[in-house]
Amino acid sequence: MLDNNIKTQLKAYFEKIVSPIVLTATLDDSPKSAEMLELLNEVAEQSEKVTVVTNGQAKKIPSFTVGKAGEEARISFAGLPMGHEMTSFILAILQASGYPPKVEQDIIERIRGIEGKLHFQTFISLSCHNCPDVVQALNLMAALNPNVEHEMIDGALFQDLVDQHQIMAVPTVILNDAVFGQGRTTVEEIIAKLDTNSPEKDAAKLNAKDDFDMLIVGGGPAGASAAIYAARKGIRTGILAERFGGQVMDTLGIENFISVQETEGPKLVQALEQHVKSYEVDIMNLQRANALRKTDGGLEVELANGAVLRSKSVVISTGARWREMNVPGEQEYRNKGVAYCPHCDGPLFKGKRVAVIGGGNSGVEAAIDLAGIVSHVTLIEFDSKLRADAVLQAKLASLSNVSVIKSALTKEVLGDGSKVNGLMYQDRTNNTDHKIELEGIFVQIGLLPNTDWLKGTLDLSKHGEVIVDAKGETSLPGVFAAGDCTTVPYKQIIIAMGEGAKASLGAFDYLIRSSVPETEKTAVAA
Template sequence: MLDTNIKTQLKAYFEKIVHPIVLTASLDDSSASSQMLELLNEVAEQSEKISVKVDGQAQNKPSFTVSKAGEPARITFSGLPMGHEMTSFILAILQASGYPPKVEEDVIARIRKLDGKFRFQTFISLSCHNCPDVVQALNLMATLNHNIEHEMIDGALFQGLVDQYQIMAVPTVILNGEVFGSGRMGVEEIVAKLDTGSAEEEAAKLNAKDAYDVLVIGGGPAGAAAAIYAARKGIRTGIVAERFGGQVMDTLGIENFISVSHTEGPKLVQALEQHVKDYEVDVMNLQRASALRKTQSGIEIEMANGGTLRSKSVIVSTGARWREMNVPGEQEYRNKGVAYCPHCDGPLFKGKRVAVIGGGNSGVEAAIDLAGIVSHVTLIEFDSQLRADAVLQKKLFSLPNMTVIKSALTKEVLGDGNKVNGLRYEDRTSKTEHTIELEGIFVQIGLLPNTEWLKGTVDLSPRGEILVDAKGETSVPGIFAAGDCTTVPYKQIIIAMGEGAKASLGAFDYLIRHSVSAEEEPSKLAA
């Protein structure tokens, strides 16, 4: 099952095992169980400190646990941890053995002090690039706190559990039988959600920080580039991000990042974060800005947790998010049939009927991908023509299980109270309404800038984008902006990086001129 190259890599990794590890399998007579036992035995062959046993006691089969020898198991894999989840499996072995995790000490301390019983279950699909972060975070927490258990569940293998919990999106996390959250979550975010009493402490830490020369708000490609360029100037730089990486974290294949023929969003974000940390940048993750105000001494940034940061200049790079349809039923059935990531959630709709909303490149690409998984795809486009590239349209129309409806206005998402069962749309030409029976709706209609919190502070376009000049400066001196939240056209990673660098240079130029003006002021008064 594992090729020679992977076995060689595993031998190297497993040299880091601190204490012996036991992999305990619960199997049935399925082919998946046979594959699981084969995988576990091959993994165990790569280290004398790993052993395998079969006891068949788990309720979900096939599954296996990872535990330090002599200790109760708190990590379970229900399904084969292949693809993106192989890394989760390797890390579980190392961390369960006592190998120290690469997590800040204060986060480890917060995990260990969590009180109560926490039984987490994470539903994943093996094609989901967001799922491993959640699985790895919860596995780590289970190794650090004896009150925490975690089970990874492959939704494609345990359809009964998917139906029981009405899972319509991955990753979805269940805590003690109730939905805890869905979508990408890192360990710090999960701990913050559990440790609700830490908000005041975090706010106090922000209040105590000295003023920055440049504070970057947003941790995507534009924000990372801005922070690096500012730090290289030797000035006091901070970056505050609601989620470092932003929209790129949800991007799978990247093939137009010049000089890199192919990479993936999470991999690029990891490199960006490391590059930022190579410099003296104060990185504040999982922090959301709620307001900006100009003062005599500079700029104050109010944070959602009640804290306040101060800076001489600010670069806003808050990016954008998936645009929603804003029709009845969309919010009610979000993650219950309404989805925004076809690659992550597509496998949950295997053999079902789905719709894709949007006829641009992202919509047509989503429809093509889904057509290989689901029974039928209906693509709905508001315009009279599709806007996707010709090569994509050619592929789309060659598919036998595809229907394209143009000049259609989506009016309502229909459901039975628990999950989606249809969609109602209006033919814009005839003004007649139609209903489609389906189980899933994937929304791919573009991006919406994350700028609502800036209304009344800086000038925005009718689309909500921040108006910037050639240097990235906004209508307020000292406040700059870059990336997908601005009026700069063509929302691309490489463009966002360039705009972030430009805004940073603009902010540095502003600081130089502002400091010179301040120094000259006393002499002018004396004259």
């Protein structure tokens, strides 16, 4: 099951195991159980400190636990942790053995301070690139705190549980039998959600910070690039991010990032974060900006938790978010059949009927991917023709379980109160309404800039983008902008990085010029 290269890597990783580990499997005569046993045995063969036993009494079959020898296991895997989840499995072994995790000491102390019994379950799909972050975060908490238990559940393998809990999106986290959260979540976010006093604590810490020379708002490619360029100038630099990595975290395959033939969004974000952290940059993650103000002392950014950060210059790089259909039923059935990531949530709709909204590249690619999983895909396009590349349209046309409806206006998402069961659209050629019976709707109609908080402060385009000049400067002196939130065309990662560097250099040039007293400027001009 594991090739020689992976086995060699595992031998190296397992040299870090601190205490002996026992993998306890609960199996039956099914092929999946045989696969699981084969996987566990091959993993155990790479270290004398890992043992496999098959006397598990878990309710879910096949499944296994990861625990330190002599202690009750608190980490479980219901399903084979292959693909993206293999890393979660290996980290679980290391961390359960006592190997120190690569997280800040403050986070470790907050995890160990959690009281009360917490039983987490995370429903995942093996094709989901956001799921491992959640699984690894909760496994870490279980490894560090005896009060915490965590179980990864492969939704494709345990379809009855998916139906029972009405799981329509992954990752979905269940805490003590109630839905705790959905979507990519970091360990910091989980702890903050458990700690009801977290916003007040964060605000106090942020208010106490000294003024920055350059404050970057947004932690995507543009923001990371801006932070690196600023820090290299030796100035006090801070980066404020609602979610470090931004939209790239939701991107699966990246094949046009020059010099990197192929990578994935989460991998690129991890590299970006490591690069930023190699400089003296104050990273303030999980923080949302609410307002920007010009004061006599410089610039202020007010946060959602009430804190205020001060800086001599600001670079806005807040990126964009998925555009919504804005039709009745969309919000009601979000994550209950309405989805925005076909790679993540597609496996949950195996054998079912779905629709894809949007005929651009992302929409057609989604329809192609889903066609291999679901029973039927209906692609709905507002325009009279598809806008995707010709090669994608040709591939779409070759699929027998895909229908394309053009000149169609989506009007309403239908459901039974708990999940999606249909969609209403209007034929724009004759204004007649039609109903499609289905179980899932994947929205792929582009992005919206995250600039609502800047309205009335900066000049924005009719599309809500920040208007910038050739240096990335905005209508407010000292404020620059870069990336997908600006008027710069072609929303690409590599362009965002270049624009981030440019805006940072522009802001630094502003700092140099604004630091010269007016008397000296007059003397030079004379």
